Amino acid sequence: MSTPPRLRFAPSPTGYLHVGGARTALFNWLYARKTGGKFLLRIEDTDRARSTDESTRAIFDGLIWLGLDWDEEVTFQGANVERHQRDAHHLLESGAAYRDFTTAEELDRLRQDAESRGEQFRFDRRMAELSPAELQARLNRGDPYTIRFRVPDGVTGWDDLVHGPIAFPNKDLDDFIILRSDGTPIYNLAVVSDDIAMAITLVMRGDDHISNTPKQILLYQALGAALPTFAHLPMILGGDGKKLSKRHGATAVGDYGTLGILPDAMCNFLALLGWSPGGDREVMTRAELIEYFSAEGLLKKASVFDTKKLEWMNGQHLAQSPIGSLDAYLRPFLERAGLTTPEALAQRRDWWLRLLELLRVRARTVNELVDQCRPYFLDDFAYDADAVAKQWKDRFATADLLQAVRDRLAGGAWEAGAMEESLRALGESRGIGVGKIFQPMRVALTGVAATPGIFDVLLAIGRDRSLARLDAAVAHLTASTG
Numbered sequence: 001m002s003t004p005p006r007l008r009f010a011p012s013p014t015g016y017l018h019v020g021g022a023r024t025a026l027f028n029w030l031y032a033r034k035t036g037g038k039f040l041l042r043i044e045d046t047d048r049a050r051s052t053d054e055s056t057r058a059i060f061d062g063l064i065w066l067g068l069d070w071d072e073e074v075t076f077q078g079a080n081v082e083r084h085q086r087d088a089h090h091l092l093e094s095g096a097a098y099r100d101f102t103t104a105e106e107l108d109r110l111r112q113d114a115e116s117r118g119e120q121f122r123f124d125r126r127m128a129e130l131s132p133a134e135l136q137a138r139l140n141r142g143d144p145y146t147i148r149f150r151v152p153d154g155v156t157g158w159d160d161l162v163h164g165p166i167a168f169p170n171k172d173l174d175d176f177i178i179l180r181s182d183g184t185p186i187y188n189l190a191v192v193s194d195d196i197a198m199a200i201t202l203v204m205r206g207d208d209h210i211s212n213t214p215k216q217i218l219l220y221q222a223l224g225a226a227l228p229t230f231a232h233l234p235m236i237l238g239g240d241g242k243k244l245s246k247r248h249g250a251t252a253v254g255d256y257g258t259l260g261i262l263p264d265a266m267c268n269f270l271a272l273l274g275w276s277p278g279g280d281r282e283v284m285t286r287a288e289l290i291e292y293f294s295a296e297g298l299l300k301k302a303s304v305f306d307t308k309k310l311e312w313m314n315g316q317h318l319a320q321s322p323i324g325s326l327d328a329y330l331r332p333f334l335e336r337a338g339l340t341t342p343e344a345l346a347q348r349r350d351w352w353l354r355l356l357e358l359l360r361v362r363a364r365t366v367n368e369l370v371d372q373c374r375p376y377f378l379d380d381f382a383y384d385a386d387a388v389a390k391q392w393k394d395r396f397a398t399a400d401l402l403q404a405v406r407d408r409l410a411g412g413a414w415e416a417g418a419m420e421e422s423l424r425a426l427g428e429s430r431g432i433g434v435g436k437i438f439q440p441m442r443v444a445l446t447g448v449a450a451t452p453g454i455f456d457v458l459l460a461i462g463r464d465r466s467l468a469r470l471d472a473a474v475a476h477l478t479a480s481t482g
């Protein structure tokens with residue numbers, strides 16, 4: 001039996017966990033969970049100037065919100081600089097790399113010269129060729145140097161899990177720096193050194209890294225390490241076909257939580273950006289994502305981040321999630337909106353769960369759902385202007401109708417069957433359909449015209465409150481001079 005795969009997500013902590021990073025993390029996680037492998041987290045904080053603890057925290061928070069748990073201890077790349085340096089020096093000793101004493105000024109000048117000739121600058125290894133005596137003299141003087149990798153002749157390729165065979169002629173790769181003159185490692189070296197140390201077997205990342213991969217493969221070979229498999233995930237585009245960026249609105253995954261998206265819906269949506277389970281299967285629980293995930297379903301083509309689809313999918317998850325987990329997720333939102341307290345909710349738990357069942361099929365986001373909950377918790381809701389314009393057209397006739405409704409309901413049993421019978425009789429006596437009664441009632445009871453079934457609404461709000469709201473509506477309609 002082959003050993004279980006080891007994957008990693010390796011973000012640089014220079015900002016929030018953005019949608020692209022979250023998608024990469026999710027695919028690595030799904031692959032690991034599917035195969036019984038490990039999903040590791042490595043914070044690539046070698047760029048001290050740009051890395052912040054706040055960003056590291058934001059990445060943890062984003063992953064935790066998405067429910068992407070990682071295995072083993074988090075690796076901080078910055079803690080491994082000594083190993084990176086050792087690896088660079090090992091390459092130096094084996095002849096796979098060399099010291100380059102060219103100063104930054106000289107490099108600038110050479111670059112400018114090339115530009116003025118209309119050529120692309122290429123580092124010429126011969127510039128760095130020193131006799132052993134000169135090398136020793138420079139070392140003795142303490143001249144600063146970078147370490148460059150000596151790119152061998154040939155072609156470097158791999159069989160990408162997403163794109164199939166990819167190959168780069170080595171002559172297109174400059175002898176690249178692996179260690180700066182201040183001893184800090186360059187990205188490609190640090191990544192390879194860490195991936196070897198972490199025994200990573202599958203490197204899955206965005207396809208913006210494809211051009212790094214041949215360099216990394218050469219480093220693996222020169223370090224005598226086994227190559228991992230590579231998978232480069234396609235780009236995510238905004239609705240305008242351009243690479244997804246801040247211009248397209250929220251790109252930090254955590255922002256979607258604030259906008260009322262459920263983590264399971266977000267994972268489901270992100271999973272379909274660059275992967276397809278086949279058929280027309282779209283709405284999937286976390287367990288189903290793991291069940292259906294496979295490398296064969298990874299797509300080459302860029303995918304489009306469609307906010308409308310995300311909201312639709314969120315609505316599907318709101319409607320289908322286990323009620324208990326939805327309840328747990330919603331509570332803080334209800335409390336923050338000032339609708340209730342944990343104690344008050346505990347006292348009418350059955351009532352609340354019934355209400356949640358009624359409303360969850362009618363909202364696309366958690367925030368919409370919380371808004372819809374308002375009139376069931378509090379009396380201080382407003383009458384929606386559109387609903388009033390449409391359902392309360394004739395003020396005095398509406399007031400008269402609502403008064404009649406109120407009187408009938410007050411005189412009968414507070415039970416759906418009895419209420420329906422009595423309101424149908426009212427409709428008949430006035431020669432109007434029940435819709436003409438129920439719609440104005442909805443506005444009186446909840447402020448809006450789109451609600452669950454009217455009897456469910458009456459029962460959820462309760463007898464005294466419902467009657468008081470009908471009274472208030474009548475008072476409002478007869479008092480307003482418009």
Ligand code: GLU
Nearest residue numbers: 010011012044191205209
């Ligand atoms: N730290 C790199 C980034 O944030 C990823 C490195 C990798 O996955 O190899 O893009």
